[in-house]
Amino acid sequence: MQYFNFCSMQDLKRRAKACKETHAHLTQAQRLDLVARRDFSFNSFNQARKLRHADIEQHVEDKNGLAVCRYCGLHFDQKSERREHFKRHEQYEEAVGQLGFQPMDYRRREDRKAAAWKQTYQAESVENKAKAYIAIFNAWFHRSIESAINHGYWRKHPDFPSYVSMMLSDYEMPAEPLAYLTDLYGVRPGHIKAGESYWYP
Numbered sequence: 703m704q705y706f707n708f709c710s711m712q713d714l715k716r717r718a719k720a721c722k723e724t725h726a727h728l729t730q731a732q733r734l735d736l737v738a739r740r741d742f743s744f745n746s747f748n749q750a751r752k753l754r755h756a757d758i759e760q761h762v763e764d765k766n767g768l769a770v771c772r773y774c775g776l777h778f779d780q781k782s783e784r785r786e787h788f789k790r791h792e793q794y795e796e797a798v799g800q801l802g803f804q805p806m807d808y809r810r811r812e813d814r815k816a817a818a819w820k821q822t823y824q825a826e827s828v829e830n831k832a833k834a835y836i837a838i839f840n841a842w843f844h845r846s847i848e849s850a851i852n853h854g855y856w857r858k859h860p861d862f863p864s865y866v867s868m869m870l871s872d873y874e875m876p877a878e879p880l881a882y883l884t885d886l887y888g889v890r891p892g893h894i895k896a897g898e899s900y901w902y903p
């Protein structure tokens with residue numbers, strides 16, 4: 703089975719747009735066909751679109767009648783919500799491509815946090831306690847990023863070091879690891895409310 707990913711589709715569309723100048727006599731649909739044949743060895747743009755759908759569908763699993771996407775994490779109804787999934791999947795793929803990483807899913811975040819919480823009191827050195835807090839912040843950071851993707855403001859979301867400095871300004875934790883981390887990351891007050899771990903624009 704052949705697939706056609708998000709970036710390639712963006713590339714195809716960009717090139718078709720550029721053809722406005724060189725192929726002014728063609729309609730947009732004809733320009734898409736031209737580029738699909740010329741640069742991607744497809745029979746038509748429709749073939750590219752079908753493969754793009756297949757690319758997305760390959761991640762979908764049926765779980766007791768409800769579809770789950772292993773890539774973007776959406777649970778949806780196969781019959782009535784395919785379009786919604788398609789849209790969300792595309793947004794997610796674009797964000798992952800630009801961010802350079804995929805947010806940790808719920809299960810992994812919970813596992814990492816559980817292990818890290820233990821370390822916050824079991825670790826013997828300040829450095830290792832601080833590392834445990836960093837692992838917790840990291841799980842929250844991924845949850846915050848995921849929410850930012852879902853709500854369309856991921857481009858503005860702070861990177862991890864900035865996020866940590868925002869968390870440190872109002873987070874209640876023991877003084878020693880707090881001082882250790884403040885040394886490393888600094889603090890940025892006023893960006894994330896006390897008791898919160900989501901960043902909002």
Ligand SMILES: [Zn+2]
Nearest residue numbers: 771773774791
């Ligand atoms: Zn998906």
